[in-house]
Amino acid sequence: MLSDSQTSQPLPAKGSKLGPIEMEAIEMFINFFRLLGLPKSIGEIYGLLFVSPRPLTMDDLMHRLNISLGAASQGLKTLRSFGAVKAVYSPGERRDHFVADLELSRFASTFLKEQILPRIEQAGQRAERMEAALASLPDAERQVTRARINELRRWLDRGRSMLPVALKLLA
Amino acid sequence: MLSDSQTSQPLPAKGSKLGPIEMEAIEMFINFFRLLGLPKSIGEIYGLLFVSPRPLTMDDLMHRLNISLGAASQGLKTLRSFGAVKAVYSPGERRDHFVADLELSRFASTFLKEQILPRIEQAGQRAERMEAALASLPDAERQVTRARINELRRWLDRGRSMLPVALKLLA
DNA sequence: CACACAGTTCAATAAGAAATGAAATCCCGG
DNA sequence: CCGGGATTTCATTTCTTATTGAACTGTGTG
Structure with missing residues (x-):
């Protein structure tokens, strides 16, 4: 509600696969996207992509964020739908790789x-x-x-x- | 989510205590407040107050909208907290009366x-x-x-x- | 001062939204 | 055109959030 300004600091250190920078970014974008009424998983995905120095696959996202296949797929779909994320071509790789669009x-x-x-x-x-x-x-x-x-x-x-x-x- | 642009036309005619203008207003403000992440009941309250030609009591709101005492009280509290609704003094009346602030x-x-x-x-x-x-x-x-x-x-x-x-x- | 009415709070419940994971679909390479 | 990994979809489950209603507080009146 309106009074919940300073929510959700912790984020319980999933598998500690995430460094401090990643954690900060993820928490930040969870907050930001929530403001637009978007689910947490979308914030997580965008946050991780945002600080990732290289494109990530859906698999990467699933494992590092501990989210399900479905959540990763749908989250990426939504993010692409409004141009926040795009797929980049990775030479010789089968899987799609994704990057955060910074614009x-x-x-x-x-x-x-x-x-x-x-x-x-x-x-x-x-x-x-x-x-x-x-x-x-x-x-x-x-x-x-x-x-x-x-x-x-x-x-x-x-x-x-x-x-x-x-x-x-x-x- | 982002794709749900044209939601919630119906609103199942509660006790048909609401006229068409009230219904439109209520639906409109439900949508509007939802955009800010606020619950439906708040949109209902504001919507009804908005088109009401006279101040309404909490009791009025409860009965016409079929919401509980608690919801009316909390909704009004939230709405007042950011100045969307104010209490007006009704001479000789015990109950508080509320109006929508149009600013x-x-x-x-x-x-x-x-x-x-x-x-x-x-x-x-x-x-x-x-x-x-x-x-x-x-x-x-x-x-x-x-x-x-x-x-x-x-x-x-x-x-x-x-x-x-x-x-x-x-x- | 106590009764009755108005309003608030909050634990329990219901409603709604997001996440899961298995099944279906889509490709690409052989 | 078959096989298999990658992705999407969607019914089910899980989690979150809003709503209810009963207990509580506060207050003005007789």
Whole structure:
């Protein structure tokens, strides 16, 4: 919830396969991705890839992080889906190798475009429907409620107009 | 997860105590607050207060939303904690009455200050510790990893410097 | 001062989300 | 076109988080 600011320091030293730098990075990205509502395993994967000096295979991730095959596969899928991780070709190697994409801006903007914008649009449609439903309200309430809906519209417009600015700031 | 963009249309018509406008508002704010990692009940409460033409008591909320006493109390507590809802004095009434605070900017900035900023600071500390731990790395890796840590620092600085701008945009 | 009503807290439970792992699918090399 | 490793998928399990409801606290009134 909102009050849980300083959570999860420990992380119980899985198989002590992780050095201090890796641990810090992993914890950091667990926190960061949680802020976006993404599961822990995704933070772990990205964190490890972020500090890894060479590309890692799914197998590496599974073993060093003690996560399952499925979690590794799905986590990578999600991370690739918004460009936070990419597969690099490793000569003569069968397995895929993955690296963290360091261009924060790329996936921040994916996030804005795929998560925030659709919600604003959806909310806009709701506002329309609310407006339409105003008719069925007793006179006394209608005025007040109409004002609220307009307030809501103002927020949404503002949000809409801020998105491009935010995208520009990131780029 | 990230792919769940268009969730939760229905909302199973609890006791049909809610009109269409209220339903829309509630669903909208459930979505919105979920984006910030807050539970459904909080979205419900805020949504109902938002479109209510008069202040509501905890009792009103419990009955119209079919939520428990505890949920109403805690939800209101959280909402008040970041200024999204306030108690208004109702003359001669014993119970507290609550209204939605329509100043989005106020609680957006609370969110930035209480959620985002601390995380950036915490992350900064981690970066320091990572830097310190670099010494223990084999030469080959040290260079690469140092570069990553610096990249990280750049992100954090950028975030830090964007916060005041964001706050100004909202105000 | 005690009763009744309003509100808070918190342990127990229910609901929901993420992780697991086995089965299915996809390739690449022979 | 077969065999086998790599990856994906998804039903089940595990874990986390929200919700409930009952006990507790606080408070104003007769």
